[in-house]
Amino acid sequence: MIQHDYTFRVKYSETDKMGIVHHSNYVRYFENARWELFRSIGLPYTTIEEEGYMFPVISLHINYIQKVVYDEKLTIHTTLEKIKGVRLFFSFMVYNQDEKIVCKSQLELACVNREKWKPCSVPEFIMKILQKTRPN
Amino acid sequence: MIQHDYTFRVKYSETDKMGIVHHSNYVRYFENARWELFRSIGLPYTTIEEEGYMFPVISLHINYIQKVVYDEKLTIHTTLEKIKGVRLFFSFMVYNQDEKIVCKSQLELACVNREKWKPCSVPEFIMKILQKTRPN
Amino acid sequence: MIQHDYTFRVKYSETDKMGIVHHSNYVRYFENARWELFRSIGLPYTTIEEEGYMFPVISLHINYIQKVVYDEKLTIHTTLEKIKGVRLFFSFMVYNQDEKIVCKSQLELACVNREKWKPCSVPEFIMKILQKTRPN
Amino acid sequence: MIQHDYTFRVKYSETDKMGIVHHSNYVRYFENARWELFRSIGLPYTTIEEEGYMFPVISLHINYIQKVVYDEKLTIHTTLEKIKGVRLFFSFMVYNQDEKIVCKSQLELACVNREKWKPCSVPEFIMKILQKTRPN
Numbered sequence: 001m002i003q004h005d006y007t008f009r010v011k012y013s014e015t016d017k018m019g020i021v022h023h024s025n026y027v028r029y030f031e032n033a034r035w036e037l038f039r040s041i042g043l044p045y046t047t048i049e050e051e052g053y054m055f056p057v058i059s060l061h062i063n064y065i066q067k068v069v070y071d072e073k074l075t076i077h078t079t080l081e082k083i084k085g086v087r088l089f090f091s092f093m094v095y096n097q098d099e100k101i102v103c104k105s106q107l108e109l110a111c112v113n114r115e116k117w118k119p120c121s122v123p124e125f126i127m128k129i130l131q132k133t134r135p136n
Numbered sequence: 137m138i139q140h141d142y143t144f145r146v147k148y149s150e151t152d153k154m155g156i157v158h159h160s161n162y163v164r165y166f167e168n169a170r171w172e173l174f175r176s177i178g179l180p181y182t183t184i185e186e187e188g189y190m191f192p193v194i195s196l197h198i199n200y201i202q203k204v205v206y207d208e209k210l211t212i213h214t215t216l217e218k219i220k221g222v223r224l225f226f227s228f229m230v231y232n233q234d235e236k237i238v239c240k241s242q243l244e245l246a247c248v249n250r251e252k253w254k255p256c257s258v259p260e261f262i263m264k265i266l267q268k269t270r271p272n
Numbered sequence: 273m274i275q276h277d278y279t280f281r282v283k284y285s286e287t288d289k290m291g292i293v294h295h296s297n298y299v300r301y302f303e304n305a306r307w308e309l310f311r312s313i314g315l316p317y318t319t320i321e322e323e324g325y326m327f328p329v330i331s332l333h334i335n336y337i338q339k340v341v342y343d344e345k346l347t348i349h350t351t352l353e354k355i356k357g358v359r360l361f362f363s364f365m366v367y368n369q370d371e372k373i374v375c376k377s378q379l380e381l382a383c384v385n386r387e388k389w390k391p392c393s394v395p396e397f398i399m400k401i402l403q404k405t406r407p408n
Numbered sequence: 409m410i411q412h413d414y415t416f417r418v419k420y421s422e423t424d425k426m427g428i429v430h431h432s433n434y435v436r437y438f439e440n441a442r443w444e445l446f447r448s449i450g451l452p453y454t455t456i457e458e459e460g461y462m463f464p465v466i467s468l469h470i471n472y473i474q475k476v477v478y479d480e481k482l483t484i485h486t487t488l489e490k491i492k493g494v495r496l497f498f499s500f501m502v503y504n505q506d507e508k509i510v511c512k513s514q515l516e517l518a519c520v521n522r523e524k525w526k527p528c529s530v531p532e533f534i535m536k537i538l539q540k541t542r543p544n
Contacts, residue, residue, distance in 0.1 A: 012443065012453070013296055013436045015289035017342055022285050023193040024163035028421045031160075035420065035479075045420070046479050057159040061197045067253065070289055071443075071454050117203065148307065148317070149300045149432055151425035153478055158421050164285045171284065171343075181284070182343050206425055207307075207318050295465045296435035303432075329431045333469045339525065389475065 002080040002133055004037035010072050020067040026103055027060065030092050033076040034107075041133040043126065053123060055088065055109040066102040073097050083130070086111050086119040138216040138269055140173035146208050156203040162239055163196065166228050169212040170243075177269045179262065189259060191224065191245040202238040209233050219266070222247050222255040274352040274405055276309035282344050292339040298375055299332065302364050305348040306379075313405045315398065325395060327360065327381040338374040345369050355402070358383050358391040410488045410541055412445035418480050428475040434511055435468065438500050441484040442515075449541040451534065461531060463496065463517040474510040481505050491538070494519050494527040 008029070016022040035045040048055065068074065074094055081089040087108055094103040111122045144165070152158040171181040184191065204210065210230055217225040223244055230239040247258045280301070288294040307317040320327065340346065346366055353361040359380055366375040383394045416437070424430040443453040456463065476482065482502055489497040495516055502511040519530045 011436065011440055012288060013294050013439060016284060017287035017289070017291045018190055018192065019289045020192075023196075024160050024167075024285055027160035027163055028419065031421060032419055044479060054154055056154065056156075056203070057200055059197075059199050060159075061195070063195050064193055067192070071452060147300065147304055148424060149303060149430050152420060153423035153425070153427045155425045160421055164283065167285060168283055180343060207316060290462055290464065292464075295468075296432050296439075299432035299435055326426055328426065328428075328475070329472055331469075331471050332431075333467075335467050336465055339464070 006033040006036045007075045033078045037078045058110045060107040062105045142169040142172045143211045169214045173214045196243040198241045278305040278308045279347045305350045309350045332379040334377045414441040414444045415483045441486045445486045468515040470513045
């Protein structure tokens with residue numbers, strides 16, 4: 001279980017005519033958050049692709065709890081819950097500046113071979129870094 | 137239970153460096169699909185907002201089954217499953233040109249008062265049109 | 273000089289908190305419009321990439337004339353003005369349902385080799401189709 | 409003439425199947441960059457809207473000079489060139505980590521009344537802050 005906090009501001013182009021963040025943008029926020037978690041343990045996602053792997057999303061669940069407006073500063077608390085075979089399980093909690101939860105999500109990635117899109121176990125070089133990072 | 141099919145092509149800007157549709161775009165496709173369902177029964181979403189209501193998303197679940205590439209023609213089969221109090225429940229099945237399912241989703245909207253974002257029952261003028269449309 | 277009209281509706285996710293189409297989306301509309309022009313003459317952009325070429329944008333100019341709101345039906349009148357060496361010159365006029373111009377644009381593409389991103393003349397198989405299509 | 413540097417990383421969802429940043433995203437980057445310039449002088453764009461004004465884009469010109477890939481760290485050097493009546497003129501230079509220019513742009517905003525979208529002179533409270541900030 002590895003955790004990371006990612007803080008950013010909502011951009012104008014991410015709002016819609018309701019005056020709030022369009023719900024599709026959270027999917028992008030979660031992507032940014034999980035690669036920042038990987039960067040924080042010395043494993044930028046670019047390295048993963050350069051080594052011949054990709055992590056496409058295979059499922060996601062999102063609960064929208066409170067609306068968020070332009071320029072709000074959000075913090076996403078990301079947890080890499082577990083890795084099981086070809087799958088990586090993440091959870092995300094999004095907090096606003098008042099430390100209220102505005103959104104939460106669970107998401108599943110698959111590890112695939114970049115050439116053939118063939119599912120494969122998360123490779124050794126990644127597992128080693130993850131084990132080194134994991135609090136005991 | 138009201139159903140509708142919405143067909144469209146994947147745009148270039150919706151792809152990412154994996155060479156496929158970025159997973160966030162399906163959230164937008166589902167939005168387009170459900171308002172086309174409403175338009176098909178004589179109830180464009182603009183009317184709903186003009187009458188003082190909005191339907192923000194409160195939860196969604198997506199399963200990504202098969203990758204989709206640029207310019208593929210997709211059909212989303214949308215079902216308005218039920219309305220219960222302030223909530224509308226939808227399901228979506230996305231088919232490619234070979235009629236294979238590439239993605240599926242369940243999604244929940246809330247009916248809110250536009251001024252105050254206060255949850256409220258789906259208004260009569262909408263329920264009437266829905267009941268008229270519903271197959272017996 | 274080849275011309276084509278492309279009609280579509282503004283999507284909800286393309287609006288912003290001003291209540292209008294976010295200005296960045298026109299860049300995507302123009303992309304959709306020019307590949308529909310190519311499709312209309314029997315040359316889908318997928319074919320161009322399959323043959324080993326790409327047409328990245330090297331410059332664009334946009335004038336925003338009138339605001340556009342959710343669900344408006346827009347028509348983009350696209351003109352492939354000329355091809356000169358490695359460059360393709362396009363112009364775009366966007367009309368709303370009242371046939372008023374809401375936006376216009378000029379845009380330049382480069383033809384590049386897909387492997388090496390090396391600029392190269394627009395290939396023969398494309399020039400032939402264009403010449404066949406061009407009104408005298 | 410007020411200047412500001414804004415640094416950020418390219419997100420995965422901003423790439424396309426060419427493997428580079430989709431050209432539409434620069435329009436969004438420029439928006440983020442100019443509001444960071446305003447924030448840096450004590451004038452977040454939220455304040456401008458709260459005071460009853462908006463700054464929609466009326467024209468833009470972009471030159472794409474070099475391709476940019478996922479995760480590159482870009483710096484946008486933004487200049488508020490001048491204000492003339494209802495118009496604000498900006499220029500942008502985008503640099504990559506090697507300090508090479510990858511993109512440049514000129515862009516014009518209009519100051520409008522938020523209620524009626526009526527063009528109006530940039531209001532006094534903004535002009536005062538700008539004058540105070542401007543190097544002599």
